[in-house]
Every structure is written in structure tokens, then in C-alpha cells.
Amino acid sequence: MSNGTSILNELNDRSREVFRRVVEGYLESGEPVGSRSLTRVMSEKVSAATVRNVMQDLEYLGLLNSPHVSAGRVPTQMGLRMFVDGLLEVGDLHSTDREMLDATLGDRGDVGAMLDRVGAALSGATHGASLVLAPKHEAPIKHIEFVSLAPDRALVVLVFADGHVENRLFTPPPGQTPSSMRQAANFMNALIEGRTLSDLKSVMRREIAARRQEIDVLAQELIDSGLAVWDGEGDSYERLIVRGRANLLEAAAEEDLDRIRSLFDDLERKRDIAEFLQLAEEGDGVRIFIGSENKLFSLSGSSLVVSPYMNADRKIIGAVGVIGPTRLNYGRIVPIVDYTAQLVGRMISDRS
Template identity: 50%
Template sequence: MAPPVTELTDRARDIFRAVVDGYVENGMPVGSKTIAIASGLNLSPASIRGVMQELEELGLLASPHTSAGRIPTERGLRLFVDGMMQALEPSAEERAAIEARAGHRGPVEEALAATTAALSGLSACAGLVMVPKRELALRSIGFVALSPDQAMAVLVSEDGSVENRVIQLPAGMTPSALVEAGNYMTATLSGLTLAEARARVGRQMAEGEAALDGAARALVEAGLAVWSEDGARRPVLIVRGQGRLIDAAAAADLDRVRDLLDDLEGKQEIAQLLDSASAGDATRIFIGAENKLFALSGSSVIARPFRGPGGRVVGVVGVIGPTRLNYARVVPMVDFTAATLARLMG
């Protein structure tokens, strides 16, 4: 465990901050000569090296390989984030960019993806957003013939989103049966979710209330089956900007980047991590091995829940990147994005 920041002398805090700032800026070890020239501390390189050695003994700094410079350890970064960081609020331009993407017309998922892409671009990290599986209410379902044995099922939800799926037609299907099946589904299922629709159709068919011929009945069942199966697989996690994780500094550590990209492929594990951040209102910061998922890749996650109607948590938004994140800049940016999404979902 890192010592409380109050136990460090003013000189040690100043030198530690200089190392963190330099490392965050360029990803390289910071040497005593660099601090002596740039920090304005009026200390000799020898004096600075002595303090850096003390900070290393406390587990706050490390000397990678044979470099004369130091980098902050994960323990040191935790101390910095919890006790020394001075947040930098997003600029007016950054806020406008996030709000513009959140105002994207169309399905909510597209607005979430666009907002996450904006956060990724501004933070130079991969952007993440997780929302619960959404039960779409139906407006209409229709069928368009493509060939004698295939048709396109067209689903329109009440939020105006339209999705298409190609399905195999049951044997003996006629154009009139396509129209009959579409009319029945729209008239009977409008306003229901897919789960409710399947239950109602099943009940009506079992009780003989569905006035459909055999071909139309088979098409209704096939159409509901394909949409229900697709709905069960709806992604709850959107990731944007993975390519931003490969920068000039990361090129020297491709194994770490490869591990991180592998982590991002395991969406279920990422979703579980974000779900753990949904409790409470505060922003959660996971640094490196503090979470076992990123023990190999040495990555950090900053995440914050956002709320919808009634104050209920409806999702979590955040970023993932190397531990040398500019926490002071990115944390407030994630906070602002969460507030923007809360207004979107309200």
C-alpha cells in the first residue's frame, strides 16, 4: 500500500509530480537532469536523484531496465490519482463535440456508439459504453419476397429504428401469404416487445384464434424466431477506437498492446468490469493489476455510471488505455460524457 501523500515532504511531492507529468506526456522515463531544468525547483540533479531513490524505495517510482530515469509505478499512479491530481475540465470545444454526437438522430444504440467514438477521439483511448439489453417495442413487421425460397423480414420499432433480416421461406409460400402474415403481425403485435409478441402469438395459435393458413402461420413463427434469436444476442457493450491504443510509445511495447487488444475481444469480461463500476455515483478508476483482467496488459480503465428516468442506472461509459493516461484530463471528460448520456436517456 502506498503511503499517504501527507507523509511525503513538499520536495518529494514536487519531484514525484514532475515524474508523473513527464511520463504521462511522452511515456518515457524521466531523469533528474530533465526535472532540474524544467521544474523550476532550484535543485541540483544530484539532490533530485536522492529524492527519486527514496520514492523508489517507497514503491512509488521504478527504474525500468538500465535507464537513469524513473517512471511511476501503479502504486504511485494510484497515490497521484487519489491525492494529488488536479482535474482539468473539458474545453468548450470538447463538450460541444460530445454533445453533438449524443444528439445523433436515429436508434439510441447509434447515438451511444457515436458518443463513445467522440470520447475515444478526445481522450486518445478506446471508448466503452455498456447498456442493458433493450426490449424493443414493435411498430410493424413485414415481409418482402427476394426469391422463391427467401424473403426479407423488416422490423420497425416504436423508436423509428428499422432492421432487416433475410429468412428462408417455408415451402408453398405465396405472395398473398407474405402479405397476410405481415398484416397479422402488425395488427396483433404492435406495441409489444418481442417476448410479449411470441407469447401472444403462441397463445392465439394454441387456442385457434389466429385466422391464418398453414403457410402464413409458418412464416409468422419463422419471423418471430429470427428476431427473438437476434435480440438475445444484442450487444450490451460498444467499443470504439481500439486503434488509438497503438501510438508511438506503444510501438515499443507491442506485447502489451497485443494483450490489451485480446482483453478487449473478451467483451463479457469487460462488461463484468463495467458492471462493477455501476454501483454508486462516483467515477471508478482501475489501474493496471488492480483488476486481474488487465494484469498482463498494464492498462487502466476509467468508468462512470449514468442514469435514466427515475434516477435508475441505465449504463456505464468509460475509456481504456495504457496506465500512463492523462488522468487529470480524461477523468472529467468521462464525467461529462456520463452526464450527457444521462440527458440522452432521460
């Protein structure tokens, strides 16, 4: 049991109601909630002085905070976590949100285009920024080619048996030459027939071990580097679709703008994006990360609502999420993210 949940269990009914109404008021308006406004909505008739005393107790417990010189209170990160875990009432998916998301399934175009539409719809429905982590393309590969762009930059061209083509940038080991890249590509193409990237990785590890002396050292390093990129350790950024930047910038208070820009700097550098899927995989269904719990970004004033989606074999292959300020309307956004994840999973399964 979390520390916050145990504190919640120890609160009396009046304290729980004051706490719940402060959080709900803050999530709705983004403003501190004062004792006078609470006296008008409390289920029992109490004075503003009594409510103020309760609020002070909740502040002492670390659940509320009083910003600046305001007489009102806002929830702390611990308070928000406790509310989400113990008091949040998740609503049903609204029919207009469902229709907006269902409309993304329109044509039978490629998965990337469909996921881009999903991201746009998710951002539109939640007024936040949406994150969609696309599945890796796991069809058998027909051909691989390396193209040197600069001493520290190379392109790998992957042609899949189903006609899909991907171009991926990566950083080759130092000292690569066009001939060592050709040698590496020839080595891979000789092994590639009918294999997916995942299959190829294990086969090549065995081949490299068996023929280590025969393979030029630079080509071997290139293969290792290329495989690291393809294996998902470095290429997750290429699979992340982000929509709705303007929503966050428009909704931000002046003092939050630098933090929001910092968030998008993080996104544009694609730092730690590999953790996005890991976050989703650590638990079934929708998960909520508040403030500094959110390992994905350095931004402490944001919340991430994320859910994995699965293919027909019930294997987690990607994730969808919404990121916004900590005062997100969690009760409305949780069912939207949950429905979107199920929708994407069904659609991916239907196309495979």
C-alpha cells in the same frame, strides 16, 4: 485510507514535489524523468544529487521505478494510484472537447446509432479506445422466435411493441430440435403480451414451477438458457461498442504492441464484459482502474477511466469509458468521461 495515500501523507514537501513532477513528466512524455531535468523546475533550488537521493527514497518506498539502465524514473502502479488519489489536478472540460461530444446528439435516430457516434467522439477526443455499454432495450415484447443455426448455435428474434427488432445469438442446451424450439417459443409468446424481458423472466419462472410436468424437458432447458442470455449474464457483449483500436496501436511502443493486441483479443472474445457495468456501478461518478486493478482485462499495462450513466429514474443503465496505456492524461480524460456520461444519460432520458 489506502496504503499509498498514507505514504503520501508521510512525505515531506520536497519528496512530494519530486514525486509529483516525476509522474507529471512521465504522463506527458511517456519517458523516464531524470534528476537534472527536475532541478530546472523545482520550486526550491536543489542540486541534482539531492534530487537523486529523494528519487532513490521514493523508489525504496515502491512509488518509483528505474527502467532498464536509464538514469531516470517512472512511477510504479502503486505510485500512479497514489498520484491519482492524492495529487491529480482535474482540469475543466475544454470547449473543443465539449463541442465534439455535443455534436453527437445531432439527429434523433436510434439510440444505438447515437451511442456509436458518442464512442467515436470519445475515442477522437481522448486518443484512446472508447467503450460504451448500451442500455438494454426494455420496451414490452410483441413476439419471440427461435431459429436453429447449428447444433451449438441458435438465434432468438425479439420483436418489441415499439417496432424495435433484435437478433441475438446464444448456445442452446444439447439435444434441441426445431419442434422443441417452437414449443418453447409458443410457451413464451402465450405469456408475453405487454411484458418486458425483465417482467417475462419472473413470470416464466413461476409458470415453469407451476407446470413443470407439462413442459417438455428440452423446451424447459431452452427457456432457461434463453433467459440466462436475456437477463444480462451472457448478452452484455452485444451491448458493448468499442471504437478507436487504431489509436492504441499507433501510440504503442514496440514492446507494448503484443499487450495491446492481447487487449483487443480480450475485447473481441468479449470476455468478462459483464463486469464492465459492475465496475461502474460500484461507485458514483468517474472511477479510474490502473494496471492490474483493472479486472475487466488480462492486460496489466492499461488503465480504464469509466463512469456509469443513468436514466430519468436515476437508475444506472450503462457506462462509458476510455482505455489506454497507464500514462493517460488523467486530468484531461476524467472530465471528458464525466461529461460524456452525463450527456448520454440526458439523451437517453429525453428519448424515453
